Amino acid sequence: MFTFTIRRLILTIPTLLFISLVLFTIVKLSPSDPTGNLPLTIPPEVREKIRESLGVNKPLLIQYLLWLKQFFWLEPRIFLEHSFGWNLGTADETRLISYQTRSPVMDLIVQRLPQTLWVVGVAYLVGTLIALPIGIISAYKQYSVFDQLGTLVSMIGFSVPPFFSGVLVIVIFSVMIPSDSYFWLPSIYDTTHEVTDWASFKYQFRQMIMPVMVLALQITAQISRFTRASMLDNLNQDYVRTARAKGLKEKTVVLVHVLRNSMIPVVTVIALGIPSIFGGAIITEQVFKVNGLGQLLIIAIQGGDVPTVQTLTFIFAILIVLFNLIADVLYGILDPRIRYD
Amino acid sequence: MTDIPQIAAQPRNQWWDVWDQFKTHKGALIGAIFFVVILLGVIFGPWLWGIDATFIDIRSRNQGPSFAHPMGTDQLGRDSFARMMAGGRVSLAVGLTAMALAIGLGTLIGVIAGYFKRLDGLLMRTTDLFLALPLLPLLLVIIMLFRDKLNAAFGPEGGIFILMVSAIGATSWMQTARIVRGDVLAIKEREFVLAARSIGTPNRRMITRHILPNVLSPIMVSATLGIANAIITESALSFLGLGFPPDFPTWGRLLFDSVDYLQQYPERVMWPGLAISLTVLSVNYMGDGLRDALDPKIRGR
Numbered sequence: 001m002f003t004f005t006i007r008r009l010i011l012t013i014p015t016l017l018f019i020s021l022v023l024f025t026i027v028k029l030s031p032s033d034p035t036g037n038l039p040l041t042i043p044p045e046v047r048e049k050i051r052e053s054l055g056v057n058k059p060l061l062i063q064y065l066l067w068l069k070q071f072f073w074l075e076p077r078i079f080l081e082h083s084f085g086w087n088l089g090t091a092d093e094t095r096l097i098s099y100q101t102r103s104p105v106m107d108l109i110v111q112r113l114p115q116t117l118w119v120v121g122v123a124y125l126v127g128t129l130i131a132l133p134i135g136i137i138s139a140y141k142q143y144s145v146f147d148q149l150g151t152l153v154s155m156i157g158f159s160v161p162p163f164f165s166g167v168l169v170i171v172i173f174s175v176m177i178p179s180d181s182y183f184w185l186p187s188i189y190d191t192t193h194e195v196t197d198w199a200s201f202k203y204q205f206r207q208m209i210m211p212v213m214v215l216a217l218q219i220t221a222q223i224s225r226f227t228r229a230s231m232l233d234n235l236n237q238d239y240v241r242t243a244r245a246k247g248l249k250e251k252t253v254v255l256v257h258v259l260r261n262s263m264i265p266v267v268t269v270i271a272l273g274i275p276s277i278f279g280g281a282i283i284t285e286q287v288f289k290v291n292g293l294g295q296l297l298i299i300a301i302q303g304g305d306v307p308t309v310q311t312l313t314f315i316f317a318i319l320i321v322l323f324n325l326i327a328d329v330l331y332g333i334l335d336p337r338i339r340y341d
Numbered sequence: 342m343t344d345i346p347q348i349a350a351q352p353r354n355q356w357w358d359v360w361d362q363f364k365t366h367k368g369a370l371i372g373a374i375f376f377v378v379i380l381l382g383v384i385f386g387p388w389l390w391g392i393d394a395t396f397i398d399i400r401s402r403n404q405g406p407s408f409a410h411p412m413g414t415d416q417l418g419r420d421s422f423a424r425m426m427a428g429g430r431v432s433l434a435v436g437l438t439a440m441a442l443a444i445g446l447g448t449l450i451g452v453i454a455g456y457f458k459r460l461d462g463l464l465m466r467t468t469d470l471f472l473a474l475p476l477l478p479l480l481l482v483i484i485m486l487f488r489d490k491l492n493a494a495f496g497p498e499g500g501i502f503i504l505m506v507s508a509i510g511a512t513s514w515m516q517t518a519r520i521v522r523g524d525v526l527a528i529k530e531r532e533f534v535l536a537a538r539s540i541g542t543p544n545r546r547m548i549t550r551h552i553l554p555n556v557l558s559p560i561m562v563s564a565t566l567g568i569a570n571a572i573i574t575e576s577a578l579s580f581l582g583l584g585f586p587p588d589f590p591t592w593g594r595l596l597f598d599s600v601d602y603l604q605q606y607p608e609r610v611m612w613p614g615l616a617i618s619l620t621v622l623s624v625n626y627m628g629d630g631l632r633d634a635l636d637p638k639i640r641g642r
Contacts, residue, residue, distance in 0.1 A: 015470065018470060019473055023474075155626065159618055159621040159622035159625050160618040161573045161621070163576070163593075164596065164615075167596070167603070171607040175604060279477040280477075283577055283580065297481070298581060301481050301482060301485050302485070304485075309478075317473060317474060317475050320472075320474075321473050
């Protein structure tokens with residue numbers, strides 16, 4: 001298992017390098033000019049100087065290698081400096097600069113990461129916690145009314161895209177319900193809001209309900225279906241009959257014997273779903289005006305901000321590769337039948 | 342002397358069995374009927390409905406539902422019902438074409454990878470790489486980059502249509518390729534393939550006559566689900582403002598435009614939203630029923 005993990009870890013390096021090259025080249029092909037947003041009064045020779053300082057005149061390969069160096073060597077050191085107060089001599093090196101804001105891309109990302117992580121993380125947790133009981137009960141009472149209902153809800157979760165379910169709950173809870181009502185919810189997620197006392201906590205809770213539930217619906221749909229299928233696979237196994245035959249309580253049979261074995265594939269699916277929820281969060285953030293990573297990406301794409309787009313898409317790619325690896329390793333650890341070596 | 346029992350009165354096409362099984366799945370049947378109605382509605386509706394989707398009648402703007410305008414009018418007085426039908430035409434056209442592209446690509450790669458062992462490793466690593474790409478951000482970037490170039494070449498509508506279809510198709514073939522490859526690998530080991538090879542069937546005919554018909558059912562199921570995926574992706578891109586131009590309605594674009602009037606006319610977002618959701622829901626149910634109907638182990642039970 002250990003050698004497998006090491007082998008997979010080493011294999012991710014060429015994968016990530018290849019993906020970064022693809023993403024870098026695609027974004028680099030864009031006709032956007034880093035000096036396009038600057039005032040028209042800047043003379044052309046100064047513009048040329050600015051371009052030179054940003055390094056966009058160099059050949060593509062050099063730019064790519066430079067970007068790699070900035071991303072993998074310079075930025076981690078700056079991160080270490082900030083978090084531990086060390087001095088690693090990064091002060092005079094050029095960082096990845098956003099064309100739009102002229103500030104380092106990584107600073108922008110660090111500013112926006114907490115909002116995204118908070119909303120997405122809570123949604124994922126809530127979605128999973130709702131999905132597991134639904135999946136377990138639907139499987140145990142297969143073809144019952146509860147199961148039919150669960151199927152319908154997850155079908156709706158699959159079919160209603162977040163840009164409609166989000167707008168729909170805004171219409172219901174922010175537009176139709178009067179704003180002095182107890183059930184009114186704010187349609188805009190205010191990220192500057194700070195929780196200091198009970199009242200502000202209540203506001204934070206209220207403003208999180210809608211974005212979190214919209215994201216959670218998608219997650220619940222997927223995971224509850226998967227839990228149900230996995231539970232059904234196990235419920236008809238011989239060991240379940242044996243457990244019942246030797247007189248174990250039904251609760252022990254289902255919740256200890258069957259559930260533990262059914263959770264193996266479900267855990268990997270939960271791990272695999274994490275990166276895709278970041279993608280889904282792009283739309284949800286746009287609907288509820290959360291200024292997170294997704295919104296940063298949209299703004300950067302619309303403004304032709306090449307370094308930000310490159311870095312953000314690559315971070316999304318890293319997440320996917322990383323959680324694929326985690327899922328693979330988890331599966332091997334949890335299921336002794338699957339040992340890769 | 343015993344009679345030879347009459348086993349089957351007359352030979353029956355297997356698709357009739359599939360249809361019989363499909364009919365027993367109520368959700369799938371309703372979904373299929375709904376999808377056909379929507380399809381016919383968006384194809385023939387604009388001809389039957391007298392008002393053009395781009396006709397501006399500024400005096401009757403922002404009207405609620407009435408007999409003349411069943412879904413009301415928008416901020417420029419354009420008839421929402423006509424726009425919904427025109428938008429559905431584009432959305433479904435994008436969905437069906439992108440699905441066809443994705444299925445074609447996925448089947449091609451899956452069959453080649455499964456059938457020719459030498460290419461298997463390379464093609465499957467490529468598939469894994471594509472699966473590791475962040476698709477929605479990548480789609481956004483691609484559309485942003487190539488929109489202007491294609492618009493210049495094919496006109497604003499044709500250009501974005503080609504771009505949208507090829508971008509969605511090129512980023513959603515991977516699941517099909519994986520499923521098809523797995524099935525081809527299993528079928529390749531069966532006796533009838535060995536028999537066919539022993540009488541000297543060339544590879545080309547082997548694939549078209551023996552392999553492809555046997556992997557048709559997973560392809561059909563992923564085709565149905567592919568329509569749903571393509572419609573949602575197109576609407577998501579339009580919703581993020583990176584889809585078709587504003588005067589060219591699609592369901593996603595209509596939803597995006599209606600969000601600005603959320604406070605005053607909340608009912609306006611319902612029509613396109615419901616249209617997207619119900620179409621995708623019906624397609625998903627259809628795929629569910631099709632999966633059961635095409636599975637010979639379930640069929641006839």
